[in-house]
Amino acid sequence: MKLCTLLTILLLPCLVAAQSADNELVNVKELIPDIVLDLKYSTTDNFLHQKLYTTNECLLAQGLVKRLKVVQDSLRVRGLGMKIFDGYRPRAVQYLMFEIFPDPTYVADPASGSNHNRGGAVDLTLVNLATGEELPMPTPFDYFGDAASHGWTIGLSAEQIANRELLLGMMENVGGLTRYAAEWWHYQHxxxxANPLMDFQMK
Ligand SMILES: [Zn+2]
Structure with missing residues (x-):
């Protein structure tokens, strides 16, 4: 047997195990203790004006959280950090959202599911780590309009554009995550x- 074949046979279970561990949902705060959580769907401060989650826990795929940790480490040296608005989202909540706001540009059709239902997407912004204050961005979270899209400049200050671009550069260049064109706050891994669509409530 060739050495490389033997190595493949021996290492494959480890690689598969590492991959499946990366797909498991984990508590973000446990891996990144200084990340700020402001889970809008755990409050009534959201576009549905309803509390949709039973806890303030934020779960995401471990592979995605590892990338976020790299971003947070890079931001911290500038006195900045991340604030998460949403992570894993049960599919039942996706059905409720789409029933009330059936625009697939902003709310994924629950039939095909949202990447939030897979724990593979995160909504977030930047904060001053010392004060917790959000950096000015083009729009509030869940603003459903053109001004939320990447590349939009009309009516925006240079500071709002620079902050959006800083977040984009950190997430894509440092974190290896990808943007969603219509929403400056949404990134995916x-x-x-590859995760299935999930539908359990956080406990
Ligand atoms: Zn999102």
């Missing part, structure tokens, strides 16, 4: 999208 391609390997985590």
């Amino acid at each position: 391609a390997p985590s999208l």
Whole structure:
């Protein structure tokens, strides 16, 4: 047997195990203790004006959280950090959202599911780590309109554009995550999208 064949046979279970561990949902705060959570769907401060989650826990695929940790480490040296608005989202909540706001540009059709239902997408912004204050961005979270899209400049200040671009550069260049064109706050992690659509409430 060739050495490389033997190595493949021996290492394959380890590689598969590492991959499946990366797809498991984990508590973000446990891996990144200084990340700020402001889970809008755990409150009534959201476009549905309803509390949709039973806890303030934020779960995401471990592979995605590892990438976020790299981003947070890079931001911290600038006195900045991340604030998460949403992570894993039960599919039942996706049905409710789509029933009330059936625009697939902003709310994924629950029939095909959202990457939030896979724990593979995160909604977030930047904060001053010392004060917790959000950096000015083009729009509030869940603003459903053109001004939320990447590349939009009309009516925006140079500071709002620079902050959006800083977040984009950190997430894509440092974190290896990918943007969603219509929402400056939404990023996803391609390997985590292999996860099934899930529908359990956080406890
Ligand atoms: Zn999102």
